[in-house]
Amino acid sequence: MSVSIHGGYHAHWEALLDALWRLRKDPVRHSAGVLVMAIMLALPGVSWVALRGLDLLIPAEALTPGISVFLQKDADEAALEGLADEINAEEGVFLVELVTADRGLQALSELAGLTELAGAFDTNPLPDVLRVLLAPDTEAGVSRELALRLEGDPRVEFVRLDQGISAEMRNALVLGQRLVMVLAVMVVAAIVLVVTGATRIEVTRARAEIALVDLVGGTMRYARRPFIYMGLLQGAGGGFLAAGFVWLGAELVGAPLSRLVVLYGETGSAIGAGWFDLLLPLVVGTALGGLGARLAARTQSIAFS
Amino acid sequence: MIEFQNVSKRYGARVALDDVSFRLDPGEMSFLVGHSGAGKSTLLRQLICLEAPSEGRVLVGNFDLRRLTPEQLPIYRRKVGVVFQDPQLLMDRSVYDNVALPLQASGFDRKAIPHRVEAALQQVDLTELAGILPSALSSGQRQRVGIARAVVHRPALLLADEPTGNLDPDLSKKIMKLFTQFRNHGVTVLIATHEQALVESQPFRVLRLDGGRLVEGQ
Numbered sequence: 001m002s003v004s005i006h007g008g009y010h011a012h013w014e015a016l017l018d019a020l021w022r023l024r025k026d027p028v029r030h031s032a033g034v035l036v037m038a039i040m041l042a043l044p045g046v047s048w049v050a051l052r053g054l055d056l057l058i059p060a061e062a063l064t065p066g067i068s069v070f071l072q073k074d075a076d077e078a079a080l081e082g083l084a085d086e087i088n089a090e091e092g093v094f095l096v097e098l099v100t101a102d103r104g105l106q107a108l109s110e111l112a113g114l115t116e117l118a119g120a121f122d123t124n125p126l127p128d129v130l131r132v133l134l135a136p137d138t139e140a141g142v143s144r145e146l147a148l149r150l151e152g153d154p155r156v157e158f159v160r161l162d163q164g165i166s167a168e169m170r171n172a173l174v175l176g177q178r179l180v181m182v183l184a185v186m187v188v189a190a191i192v193l194v195v196t197g198a199t200r201i202e203v204t205r206a207r208a209e210i211a212l213v214d215l216v217g218g219t220m221r222y223a224r225r226p227f228i229y230m231g232l233l234q235g236a237g238g239g240f241l242a243a244g245f246v247w248l249g250a251e252l253v254g255a256p257l258s259r260l261v262v263l264y265g266e267t268g269s270a271i272g273a274g275w276f277d278l279l280l281p282l283v284v285g286t287a288l289g290g291l292g293a294r295l296a297a298r299t300q301s302i303a304f305s
Numbered sequence: 306m307i308e309f310q311n312v313s314k315r316y317g318a319r320v321a322l323d324d325v326s327f328r329l330d331p332g333e334m335s336f337l338v339g340h341s342g343a344g345k346s347t348l349l350r351q352l353i354c355l356e357a358p359s360e361g362r363v364l365v366g367n368f369d370l371r372r373l374t375p376e377q378l379p380i381y382r383r384k385v386g387v388v389f390q391d392p393q394l395l396m397d398r399s400v401y402d403n404v405a406l407p408l409q410a411s412g413f414d415r416k417a418i419p420h421r422v423e424a425a426l427q428q429v430d431l432t433e434l435a436g437i438l439p440s441a442l443s444s445g446q447r448q449r450v451g452i453a454r455a456v457v458h459r460p461a462l463l464l465a466d467e468p469t470g471n472l473d474p475d476l477s478k479k480i481m482k483l484f485t486q487f488r489n490h491g492v493t494v495l496i497a498t499h500e501q502a503l504v505e506s507q508p509f510r511v512l513r514l515d516g517g518r519l520v521e522g523q
């Protein structure tokens with residue numbers, strides 16, 4: 001009798017076919033399981049891609065605190081230069097940049113893709129703006145005090161402090177990323193539970209068969225193998241679907257985000273799902289499916305009735 | 306072939322086997338008889354290592370069943386065929402697949418499986434029904450499928466627990482004839498039954514259990 005306990009490559013192929021056969025026996029239940037896994041895997045995936053897009057929304061210079069000084073419309077060039085020099089001499093000021101109304105309108109129309117925008121106005125509705133960048137370690141009190149002082153200046157229409165907004169955005173983003181990680185951990189646990197539960201049901205249904213395999217000298221490894229492949233296949237199916245969801249979600253979230261990012265002067269190229277974002281759910285799904293099934297595919301034998 | 310040395314089996318306070326000792330020679334065919342509850346199934350369970358005895362030793366061929374490692378257990382079981390009262394067929398698999406199961410499960414040479422299954426089905430006269438699901442078979446046919454499955458890997462030892470319990474006398478006789486044929490091919494056969502009439506019609510050795518004690522055939 002030519003016997004090998006493990007059966008090699010062939011045994012795995014047969015177990016895979018056997019697993020497919022079992023999946024086909026109850027397609028509705030198993031597709032539902034795959035769909036649940038796909039949705040769970042897609043949740044952190046889509047969130048992550050979206051957060052990465054939002055990250056780009058926060059302009060790099062907003063990382064350092066800044067003040068936008070909107071100037072009176074009738075202020076003349078020389079007065080503006082003077083004000084710029086004055087501000088430059090203030091404590092903590094890193095850079096002062098003059099964005100004239102003309103340049104502002106031109107940039108806006110270019111970025112928005114509306115070339116006819118510039119021609120639509122008889123007079124430029126935009127004010128001249130001084131963008132004041134402060135040193136990154138400038139304390140909030142100092143910048144607020146400077147902003148208040150500038151607001152009192154007759155050449156200034158109004159002042160916007162940029163510091164609060166970008167810092168809050170960044171905090172929210174970090175919080176969001178942490179939440180996604182917590183979500184991912186919960187999803188991992190949930191998928192293992194789902195697969196474990198499904199496998200246990202499957203093994204329980206096949207109890208008589210497994211006992212029989214045991215009785216005729218099949219190894220438990222042989223008996224378990226189809227169920228582990230079932231988990232692997234379902235995990236792979238769920239992961240594949242999840243990759244599809246992530247791609248779709250990235251397209252849906254990415255398109256409006258890209259437009260926003262372009263408005264903010266960033267390139268916007270990194271928005272959308274990369275191959276890694278799509279591969280990850282597939283790999284994780286397959287691994288978790290296999291792991292969950294392996295954990296659950298414990299069997300015992302029956303006795304004579 | 307088989308040797309029981311002072312084997313006892315207790316389930317809590319209940320004694321199912323009480324100091325049972327006997328030997329069976331290779332190629333011998335014997336009946337294990339006794340009333341319901343006498344301990345027949347318990348004795349067979351010891352022989353296929355579904356349970357360990359509370360006391361004593363069971364030897365089969367070169368195997369000391371108490372000493373089998375988890376790796377040796379499947380190898381031992383591949384030398385044993387088992388027939389049940391209810392043949393325990395997989396109802397969602399064809400007759401062929403049911404009979405092929407022991408070979409597939411034990412990593413038997415893939416290319417040799419069809420031939421072996423064919424031969425086993427031929428022995429129980431079921432070659433035409435290979436592609437059919439068991440639900441379409443009569444109880445006698447199902448039992449024959451169970452027997453084909455028990456012998457497809459050509460075991461040295463064939464155990465049967467009430468194999469004719471669900472069958473009418475005519476079918477029972479046919480099944481007994483099958484077991485005799487296997488014996489004639491050198492297989493050691495041990496058949497547990499509580500049907501006295503079945504035993505009386507056969508010229509084979511009888512081991513009689515009563516309340517877990519072996520009272521005849523030591």
Ligand SMILES: Nc1ncnc2c1ncn2[C@@H]1O[C@H](COP(=O)(O)OP(=O)(O)O)[C@@H](O)[C@H]1O
Nearest residue numbers: 316319320321340341342343344345346347348
């Ligand atoms: N798993 C078990 N747990 C407790 N008692 C058992 C178990 N199996 C068998 N018995 C008892 O052991 C005795 C022998 O049972 P069994 O071997 O099935 O008898 P038989 O097969 O001769 O009818 C009976 O009294 C039965 O109730």
Ligand SMILES: [Mg+2]
Nearest residue numbers: 305345346466
């Ligand atoms: Mg019994």
